[in-house]
Each structure stands twice: as C-alpha cells, then as structure tokens.
Amino acid sequence: MILALEKVSKNFGGLAALSDVSFSIGKGEILGVIGPNGAGKTTLFNLITGVLSPSEGRIVYQDRAIVGLKPHKITEMGISRTFQNIRLFGQMTALENVMVGAHCRTKAGLWQGLWQTKAQQKEEKAIRGKARAMLELTGIGDEVNTFAGALSYGKQRRLEIARALASDPDLLLLDEPAAGMNESETEDLRLLIAKIQQLGKAVILIEHDMHLMMNVCERFVVLNFGRKIAEGSPVSIQENPAVIEAYLGKEDV
Numbered sequence: 001m002i003l004a005l006e007k008v009s010k011n012f013g014g015l016a017a018l019s020d021v022s023f024s025i026g027k028g029e030i031l032g033v034i035g036p037n038g039a040g041k042t043t044l045f046n047l048i049t050g051v052l053s054p055s056e057g058r059i060v061y062q063d064r065a066i067v068g069l070k071p072h073k074i075t076e077m078g079i080s081r082t083f084q085n086i087r088l089f090g091q092m093t094a095l096e097n098v099m100v101g102a103h104c105r106t107k108a109g110l111w112q113g114l115w116q117t118k119a120q121q122k123e124e125k126a127i128r129g130k131a132r133a134m135l136e137l138t139g140i141g142d143e144v145n146t147f148a149g150a151l152s153y154g155k156q157r158r159l160e161i162a163r164a165l166a167s168d169p170d171l172l173l174l175d176e177p178a179a180g181m182n183e184s185e186t187e188d189l190r191l192l193i194a195k196i197q198q199l200g201k202a203v204i205l206i207e208h209d210m211h212l213m214m215n216v217c218e219r220f221v222v223l224n225f226g227r228k229i230a231e232g233s234p235v236s237i238q239e240n241p242a243v244i245e246a247y248l249g250k251e252d253v
C-alpha cells in the first residue's frame with residue numbers, strides 16, 4: 001500500500017465537504033475517484049497534497065503520517081499533482097515549466113541557481129536533461145522551446161503532467177486531465193496514463209469522462225456529498241444502485 005486515508009473529514013464552516021472517508025491505494029495501482037459536482041473530489045486532492053488539513057482523520061503515505069506537512073515536503077516525499085484549471089507559466093517555455101517542477105528535488109532552489117557554482121551548474125544540466133525526458137515521455141518532445149501559452153489545450157494538459165512527473169513521484173494525482181480534450185487527445189491521454197503505470201507509479205484519477213475512466217481505472221472510490229458511497233471494480237460500480245442513484249438527474253455526467 002502506498003497511501004491510506006483513515007476516517008478523513010473536512011469541514012468548511014458548516015459545510016461538510018468530506019465526511020469520514022477511508023480508502024487506500026496500492027503501489028502502481030490506478031484508482032478512479034468519481035462523484036457528481038461538489039462531491040468533494042478536489043478537496044480530497046488538496047488534503048493529500050497538504051494544501052488543506054483535514055478537520056479529522058489520518059493520511060498515511062509510505063508508512064508515514066503526512067497530515068500537517070507542508071505541500072513542498074509532501075512533493076519531495078513523492079506525491080505530485082495536476083490541477084483542474086491548468087496552472088502553467090504561459091510566458092515560459094515548455095522546458096522551463098517542467099524544470100520548475102524538477103527543482104523541488106534538488107538542493108539548489110531555482111532562484112538560488114542564478115548565482116551558480118560548478119556543482120549547481122552540473123545539477124542544472126541534469127534537471128534540463130530530466131525535463132527533456134519528461135517532455136518526450138508525455139509526447140511533446142518537439143515543443144521544448146514553445147511558450148506554454150502558445151501550446152494547444154491538449155498539449156498544455158500533457159505539459160502539466162510532464163511537470164508533475166519531473167519531481168519523480170511515486171503517486172501522481174490527476175484532476176480532470178481530459179477536460180476540454182477531443183476524442184483523439186483523450187485516447188492519447190489513456191495511453192500516457194498506461195505508460196505512467198508501467199513506470200511503477202500509482203495514479204489517482206478524477207475525471208468526468210466515464211468512457212476513459214472505465215478503460216484505465218482498476219478500482220473506483222465513489223463520493224457523493226462528501227461521503228464514500230461505493231468502492232470497487234469498474235463493473236461493480238456501474239451496477240451499484242447507490243452510484244446509479246447519485247448520478248440520476250445529473251446532466252453533466
């Protein structure tokens with residue numbers, strides 16, 4: 001097991017965004033988190049990555065309790081993510097965007113790097129190589145010098161994944177990576193996620209595209225109004241009455 005949530009709750013004032021949620025994910029597993037809008041999916045990612053602290057409960061990553069640790073520390077430990085709304089530096093090249101992602105694992109920060117020693121120059125070169133490799137892996141190796149803001153939407157989503165991979169995570173959290181993608185871009189994304197799994201990384205995927213989800217996820221956790229209402233294989237989830245009911249009348253799914 002790589003990550004476990006134990007009875008995690010998160011309240012925002014009087015609103016229970018998550019209530020008593022427990023589940024775990026194994027090394028190299030692809031877990032889907034689904035649920036109608038407002039079910040608490042993004043809040044879950046914010047809790048795992050340390051952006052928010054749970055009101056109650058424990059989160060254990062690689063046998064260490066991580067609640068209370070700073071987000072950068074959690075990234076260093078091997079968890080990285082992409083965001084529902086693309087967060088790239090539009091005026092920086094694709095390569096530079098990925099290099100920012102890789103810097104969390106190095107001794108010299110990006111800005112300290114302006115005054116470089118020999119050792120830092122060597123480190124910088126290694127990061128550049130790593131960033132190029134991540135662009136190749138995500139299928140945008142020919143866009144090294146393109147400004148992120150000039151890339152197509154599908155390529156920007158790939159670049160976000162490349163940046164998240166640059167910190168060498170063992171667990172990758174993808175928040176609606178197929179949003180806004182056309183059919184062929186979504187198919188490419190499916191292949192990319194499979195490739196990431198082959199590298200031994202675990203992935204938690206939030207996505208509304210059910211066709212994609214049923215094709216890539218080995219197991220699902222279903223949330224509704226902040227509660228876990230089901231967990232299991234793609235087939236068991238599709239046949240689960242509580243899941244069907246949660247989605248009935250939801251036009252966006």
Ligand SMILES: Nc1ncnc2c1ncn2[C@@H]1O[C@H](COP(=O)(O)OP(=O)(O)OP(=O)(O)O)[C@@H](O)[C@H]1O
Pocket residue numbers: 012015016017035036037038039040041042043044084
């Ligand atoms: N920082 C916050 N302050 C107050 N309420 C919040 C905050 N973040 C989320 N919420 C609320 O918590 C609930 C869960 O939100 P969350 O974004 O986690 O849902 P979601 O399942 O990711 O939804 P979507 O599919 O629309 O992205 C919603 O009612 C939302 O309005």
